[in-house]
Structure formats: structure tokens, C-alpha cells
Amino acid sequence: MAELKIGEESKPRFEFRSFGQCFCEAHKRMARLSVPVPEKVWERESDEIYIISAKNDINNTKIRNGKMDIKTYVQTVDGLEQWNPLMKGEFPISREVLEKEVFPAFMVEMPRLDKDSYTYEEFIAMVKACPDLAAVRVHKQRFGYMVNNTICEVGNVLINGAKVVTINSESTEIEDIKKTIADCGLEGVENINYLQAIKRVIGMIDKPLANE
Numbered sequence: 001m002a003e004l005k006i007g008e009e010s011k012p013r014f015e016f017r018s019f020g021q022c023f024c025e026a027h028k029r030m031a032r033l034s035v036p037v038p039e040k041v042w043e044r045e046s047d048e049i050y051i052i053s054a055k056n057d058i059n060n061t062k063i064r065n066g067k068m069d070i071k072t073y074v075q076t077v078d079g080l081e082q083w084n085p086l087m088k089g090e091f092p093i094s095r096e097v098l099e100k101e102v103f104p105a106f107m108v109e110m111p112r113l114d115k116d117s118y119t120y121e122e123f124i125a126m127v128k129a130c131p132d133l134a135a136v137r138v139h140k141q142r143f144g145y146m147v148n149n150t151i152c153e154v155g156n157v158l159i160n161g162a163k164v165v166t167i168n169s170e171s172t173e174i175e176d177i178k179k180t181i182a183d184c185g186l187e188g189v190e191n192i193n194y195l196q197a198i199k200r201v202i203g204m205i206d207k208p209l210a211n212e
Contacts, residue, residue: 014080016177017168018189019157019197020211026167026184027154033183034145034152041144048140049124052198054132055107059086060195062138066091066120070105078174079191091120098123108132136160136198148180149173159201164209166197 051061058073060083072086087101095113103110111126118126127133139158146152150171157164169180181187190210192200199205 011172012074012082012084013151013170013172014077014082014174014177015168015170015193016080016181016186016191017166017170017193018186018210019164019166019192019200020189020209021165022211023154023165023167023186026186029184030145030147030152030154030167030180031143033147033180035147037144037146041142044140044142044144046140046142048138050136050138050194050198051106051127052134052136052195052202052204053106053108054204056105057195059105059107060193061102061105062194063120068093068102070102072105078178080174080177081191081193091123092117093123106133134202134204136202138194138198147183148176150176150180152180157197159198162201164197164201166194 049063060071068089070087071083074082074084089097094117124135127135137160140155142153142155144153150169152169155166157166169177171177200207
């Protein structure tokens with residue numbers, strides 16, 4: 001089996017992720033169990049915009065550094081979710097891509113598109129004009145680990161300024177993730193993906209996070 005490398009694309013991975021206010025004990029265990037990881041993933045920060053749709057829980061759309069990335073939900077196996085890349089695009093973005101890929105992924109009514117291409121600002125204005133869409137600011141401070149050959153992280157996440165904590169383990173190998181969940185004391189913790197967490201924080205879904 002090929003070793004997983006942090007920051008490199010591989011075949012679609014399965015993922016356990018959760019969000020809450022504190023995973024202090026699990027974080028401590030994850031850090032102690034981790035093998036050494038490349039310095040570039042010790043700590044990373046990024047600012048992203050997630051486009052959240054009230055009509056859709058299967059397509060995860062985010063914008064970072066002027067690039068749009070859409071992943072789509074494939075399946076859940078043993079409580080672990082698998083997502084595949086659906087689309088990658090850059091701004092300005094063409095009307096054709098918006099019509100054929102982006103707005104269909106949101107599952108909302110298509111806005112009127114009368115230009116050949118749209119800037120980031122024009123696209124965000126269309127999102128804000130749609131009652132079923134929200135453009136949500138997400139700041140991530142992520143600390144990377146590698147436990148049982150699974151890519152792991154603990155992150156401090158600001159969702160429109162509200163601070164939550166996320167913890168995750170992902171791999172192509174389901175049993176490795178399950179072992180990591182057990183080793184870090186995360187058994188029984190709800191698997192919550194970014195889409196679900198953001199919807200709960202902004203009030204689009206009436207549910208608490210994992211340990212609130």
C-alpha cells in the first residue's frame with residue numbers, strides 16, 4: 001500500500017471530522033501519537049469563502065485565493081464520508097461554467113446571466129442576492145499530524161467570526177481511520193463535515209455541534 005503524503009492528491013479518501021468547542025484531550029493524544037510530519041504542515045492558515053446552499057448537502061463549494069473548488073459527496077461507509085472533486089475553476093469565471101456546473105451544484109434557481117464571464121465580486125453579489133445561498137467567511141488555523149498512516153489535523157476555525165474547533169482523520173483505508181478514532185478517544189463523537197458545521201453555526205440547520 002502506498003504511503004499517504006500530506007498535501008498531495010491521491011485516490012478519494014474517507015474522512016472522519018467533527019466540530020465543537022474543545023477537543024483538548026484528543027488533540028493531546030493525536031499530537032503524541034503522530035509520526036514526524038513535514039514542517040510545511042506543522043501550522044497553516046488560510047482564508048476561504050464557503051458558498052452554502054439551503055437546498056443542498058452533497059456539494060461542498062469553497063473559494064480560496066481566487067480559485068473555486070467543488071467537491072461532491074459519494075458515500076458513507078462505517079460512518080466515514082467519501083468526497084470526490086467535482087469542479088475546479090478560477091475567476092473571472094465563464095457563463096458556461098456557471099450555468100452547467102456551479103449553479104446546478106447549488107441546486108437553486110439559475111440567476112439571469114447576460115455576460116460571458118463574471119468576476120469574483122460579481123459572483124458573490126449573485127450569491128448574496130439568492131435567498132437560498134450564503135457566502136460564509138471561514139478562517140482556518142490548522143495543525144497537521146499523521147497517526148496510523150492517516151492524515152490528521154486539529155484546527156481553530158472562525159466561521160463568520162465565530163470560533164469553533166475541528167479535528168479530523170482521513171485516509172483511503174477505513175480501518176486505519178477507525179483505529180485513529182479509537183486511539184485519540186474520539187469514539188462516539190458525531191462526524192460533522194464543513195458544510196454541516198457552517199450551516200449549524202449560521203443557523204441554517206437547528207442542531208448543536210459535537211460537544212456543545
